Structures are given as C-alpha cells and as structure tokens.
Amino acid sequence: MSIRRDGDGILLEGVCPIEDAEAMLRHAQEGAGFVDWSGCTHLHAACLQVLLSSGLALRGTPASPLLAQWLVPMLPVASTQLSEA
C-alpha cells in the first residue's frame, strides 16, 4: 500500500495512484491531522485535489525532486522550503 494511517497522520510512500485519493479523503474525514509525504515519489492528480481541498497540513519534503520543486509551493503551509527554478 502506498498510503497508510499512522496515528494522527497519513503516510504517503512511493507512487500514490488514483485509488489513494479516496483513502486519503476517508482518513481526512476520520480526523487525520496531517500528511507525511516524505516517502512519496509521485502523486496522482486526484490525490493532489484532495490535498488542495482538504487543507491537510503537510510534513516533510517529497522524495521526488520534481514534486518537491513544483508541488511544495502550490500546497499550503508546513512545507520546509520554497523552491526556485
């Protein structure tokens, strides 16, 4: 599984396919407080939608430099750095 619940948080690991969007949404509804995506190498657009709309706080910087460069500035707070091209 590329997604799992760990206490208060949601852990994303590896490539998160479209199915993870639903799971993430469910965790968010069940009270998950943050998403740790430091192990994530890619995220399906549907998952991005959930991150954008739910406003879940993010922890860590994604493992993929592409995600770190382009998605971190797009998403709210808790990101550790702002990227520049």
Added chain:
Amino acid sequence: MNELLASFVTEARDLLAEAAEDLLALERTPDDEAAINRLFRSVHTLKGSSGLFDVAPLTRILHAAEDMFQAVREQGVALSAEMVDVALRTLDQTGLWIDALERNQTLPDTAAAASQTLAATLRAAFGSVATGGAAATAASPDTAPEAGAAAELLACFDATLRRVLSRESGSFRLITYEPDEACFFKGEDPLHLALQIPGMAALASTARSPWQTPDALDPFMCNLRFHALSRAGHDTLEALFRYVPEQVTILDIPAAALLHAIPAGAAPATPAANPLTGELLSAQLALLDAPAPEAERAGRWAAAADVARHVLQADGHNAAAASVAAAHAEAEAACLPGRLRSAIADVLANLAAVVPALAAAPAMPGRDAQARPAAEPPERTAPRTLRIDQEKIDQMMNLVGELIVAKNSLPFLARRAEQQFGQRELGREIQDQYSVIDRIAQELQGSVMAVRMMPMGQVFQRFPRLVRDLARKLGKQVELVIEGEQTEADKNVIETLFDPLLHMVRNCLDHAVEPPAERIALGKPETAIVKLAARQDSDQVVIEIIDDGRGLDPEKLKRKAYERGLIDEDRMAAMSDHEARMLIFAAGFSTAATISDVSGRGVGMDVVRNAVEKAGGRVALSSELGRGTTVRLNLPLSMAVTRVMTVTLHERLFGIPMDLIRETVRVPAADILRIKSSEAFLLRDRVVPLLRLASLLEMTEPEAAGDDVAVLVVRVGGQTIGLGITAFGEGMEVILKPLAGMLAALGGYAGTALLGDGRVLLVLDLKELIAT
C-alpha cells in the same frame, strides 16, 4: 436573508450611489483624479464583495466596468457623454440586480444574457480606450492583448516567480491546461502530464469551481486547472499535449512584459486589501472567542473556518485560505481552537502588514486606489455608526408618544387629588413629579426625533444624475447647483419630498429652461442654472427650486386656464398676476404644447402641492418673466408631533391642525349675513364665508341658540373660511395616528390622538371636509 448578503446589499447601494456621483463629477471635470480613483475603488470593492455570492453576471459586468475605469484612469482619457451613458446604465443594472437579490436572494434568470450584452456594450463604448490601455501596460504592442489576459492568470503564481523572471530575458509560453472533468476515468493523470512540461519556470494550480468540503468532495471528478510558464517552444509544448489539444492554451509572452504584468495581478503576493475581508475575519475571531456550549463548538469552528476560507478565496488569497483550512483541520483533530484562531489572526495581521508596504511602494498601475482605503489605521474595526431597521425607531417613537400621553394624565390626577379628595399636598407633589417626568419625556422625544433626522442630501443626491439625463434628452444645457444638503429633517418628510421635487425639477427643465440657441439669442449664458437649496427656518425646512429660465407669463397662464375651462372670463379679467402664476398648481393645468415623456401630462404641479400640503407644508412661488422662477416649499421639520387646537361642538371634542388656523373670532349672531342658503360674515371689511362645522360633519343636534358664534378663521386651499363651532378649546401637541383598518376609508379625518385623560381626539382634515 443571510446576514452577509444583507450587508452586501447595503454596501452595494452605498457604493453604487458613490460611483454614480463620481461618474457625473468626472464628466464635468475630466481631470478630476480623485473622482476616477474613487470610482475605480467603488467598483473594485463591489466586484470583490460580489465574488462571495453566486452572482456571476453581476460580477461580470462589474469586472468589465472596472477594466474600463482602470484604462481611463491610467491614460487620463476624458469620458465622453456616451461612455458615461453606458457606465451609468451599468450601474443602474447593478442596482436593479441588487434589488432583486434583496427580494429573492438570487438574480433574475435573464441576468446572464443581460450581463453579457451590457459587458459587450461597455467594452465597445470604451473600446478605443481599453485597447490603448493594454498596449500601454505591455512592453511590445503586438503581444499586448496576451499580456492583458495573462495578468489574470499570473495572479495565481507564487511571488518567487518575480525573482525568477527578473533574471530572464527572451520570451515565455504561458500554458493553461484545463483537464476534462472525467479525465481520471480515462486513466489520465493531469499532474503527471503537467510535471512533464519542458523548460518549466513556474507551475500553479487553481480550482475550477470552489473546493467542496471533504464530505462533499468527489475525488474522482477533476476540478483542477494548471497554469505553467515554460521556456520551451510552441512545437515542443504542443507535442507534449498532443492528446489533449482542446484542453490547453499556449500564449507567447516576453519576460519583460510578464514582469510588468505580475505586480498588477499577483494577488497572493500582495493582497488587495479589501476592507470587508478584514471585517469578516475579525468577526470570525470574535465568534471563536465567544464562549460556546460543548455541543455547538465544532459547528462554530467549522463555520468560522468556512467563512474565513471563502472570504480569502474570493479576495484572491488562496494560500491564506488553504492555511486557514489546514489550521481548522488541525484544530479539530487536536481539539484545540487556538490553532484555528491563531491562523486567522495571522492572516489578518498579514493583511494589515501589507498595507504600509502598499502605501510606500512607488505607484504601480492599479495600486494606489487600493492602498488608500486600507491606509486607515488598521485597529479601526468597530464602526461608529449603526444601521437600524426603521421599524425599531418607529416603535420607539410610538412608545415615546404613549409616554407623553401617559404623562399628560398626571395633571388630571393632581387636580383630582386636590379637588375631589382635598389632598392639596399630594396634588402638589404629583405636579412636581409631573414636571420631572415631563422634562425627561421631552428630552427622550427630542433624541428619538434626532435619530430620525436625515440630511437633505439624501434626496438631493439623486438629482445630479436625473438632471444630466434629462438635459441630454432635451438637448439643453443645465448646471445643477445644490445648496444646504446638510439641512436635516425627519425621515418621513425627506421621503415625501422626493416626488414633488422630481416633478418640479422635470417641469423646470422641460418648460422653464430654454434651449441653448434661444438662451444665446436672449443674451443669457448658454448653460442654464437650476438651484436646489435647503435651509432650516425655525421649526421648518425651506426648500427652494430656483431657475434662470423663461419665467411664468401671467397672461399666457390665464388664457390657458380659460381655454381649459378652469376659470371663467370674469375671473380671468380680475385675476392678479400672482394669482395667475399660482394657476400652475391647479389640477388639470399644463402649458406644454406637446405631451412629452418628461413632463406635461398636466398632473405635475398640483400633485406637488397636494403632497406638500399633506405633509403639513406650504408651496409659494415667485417668478419674473424672462428672468426665472423660484418655487419655495415650507415643510415641518418633523411630522411626528402635530400641533392641534381643540374645539368643542355640542360637547364633543375635535382637533384642528394649528397651521391652518389664522385667528379666532366671536361673531354676534346679528352680524351673520345670509346669502341664499349660505352664510357669511364681515372680517375687517372682507366678506368671509361661514361654514358650520356641525353641518359639515352632518350632525343632527340643533344649533345652539346664542348671542354670538365662535368662529375659527382658517385658510384652506388658498381660501379664507370661517368655521362655526360651539366653543374654543386649547392648543396642544399630539401624536397623530392615521385611521386604520375599516376606518381608513372614512374621509374628513386626518387621524386620531389620545388625550391625557384617556379620551380619543378626532383630528379633522378640513381640506377634505370642505371640498365634499
């Protein structure tokens, strides 16, 4: 209606009124920089607030108007009369939609189509200005339209982009990629595709429609839109998006133009400080701070977070909106409201912090106007004025009225204590207490009346627009001068005034003011001056409508009245010039040769007179042929309290409005002249008709046979009449209540008032009584 919408409606009306005023000011003095800035700001604020509601057509025309005004502002172009026409029409339409919103909470179905037509008309009218404006903001003319369109898209990019761009030269491609809603089901991953964009300099995403709450979100419906800047060429990019060409637009933009466009549009980096946003956020903080029962707590957090998020999104602070949402989620999870509270407080602080920076920054296009409203001290959050439903004030007024009536019964009580129970001391004490309560009641009445007082400007402010439109329609040149708009009067009086003034101003422009050519031939200045002036004169307001037009021709008026059968030949010959001029107030009189849609239906001036007299006022007129006319209205400051004189008629008490009464006389029965069935008497060598109140009221009691008759000399409808009664009473101030319900149809009574001893006083409407 939801409170947010209600406050939007009120705010919108104020802003629209201001905008119309500034537009007219701008037409008069095209280089009035303050006016164009205010105008732009009003429309901008209105557009911003409208984004909070589902009123896309409204937002669209405001947006179009905002663009136009911005272009005008940047280029200092003078507005033509046609531009002002279209702009005013836009404001009118907005006003109508605001009315509809207030009534039905939605816009009419036709709004979308109407909005498109109007926006197009607006753009067409301002066409030359607007395209020129875009060219001025862009670096090279041939890419100008793209840069204009890009500014909006660029708003979503991060501020860091500016730093990136400042190091670049050459040109960029601005890509907008809007994946199909159902693309996930086709196995597409738009994010994956977007991340493949070669030579990417920036990537941003926006929501196509506002994000749903997690409960309502369908994660498999794509609501994303991507915006990217790339250094790669057209061909490379088109190759990447070859499977979804219809979902992608690619624009060429030089880096320099981009740099120029970003500060104007980069809302997230430098938020437009919309004062409403700050207010709404403060309100959410207050909500969070207020103590809440356990059961309601979660609901309150959610409500506060939702409002804050929507407000911020509507204002373009997407990042801030997301951080509030995130904080809410954290707060819920950890059961710590502090997290959400501090997030909103932070955003609010940031908004305030941007302000000095905005104010200090060198004037950027589109910036200075936004900085000004926000430049007020940020701590000023609680407004000093209240908007109160008029009903509440009326209710207060009624209670004050009852208090006055109740208080008036104390002297009766004092007298009874003294006379009936022989308690002199007690009687005196009651009397003392009465004077204390009397003083307080008077002051209370004074304060409530003061609350109801409104400046005359409320009525006058509608006239500049009206005069302008009319003058244009009639091909005349008119300058409207307004004086004394600070003069205050009771709200009811002010409201009664609008229609009469409207009739008079219309008449004035239509009949009195000459066309420019005629004025020049007469040696008058080409532009006529119409003056509306108000001032306070003891307990009355005096309003004058003064023009320098043709003046009234008594001979012409007499002939006209004769032709219309309003007067006969003898009367025509005997009439003084002044009487002849007053003929314009006669019912069915109109001198306009052709009936226009401006005035001239022969209803105008007598309607004016009736309305003013109904409000307890008088109309006077003076005119000089060829030099102009002055109409003067005298109105009571307040209609809440009426002075009446009580009269007795066969043991019954009636009230007669004091302002009609000229004098009281006792006429010896022998001096009463009988002319056929009518009676009259001589008053200082003038024959005055005598009417018996008893017969006017169709009372059947026999006439009291006495030596003399008590006669009240009154002036009704311009005639002096003697009114025979049994005995005079005293003058008093009463709160007049109109007859209601089944009694409302009863003619001849102005209303009722309650007396101190509990009796009901019927106040007569003499004009109606005598006419019947």
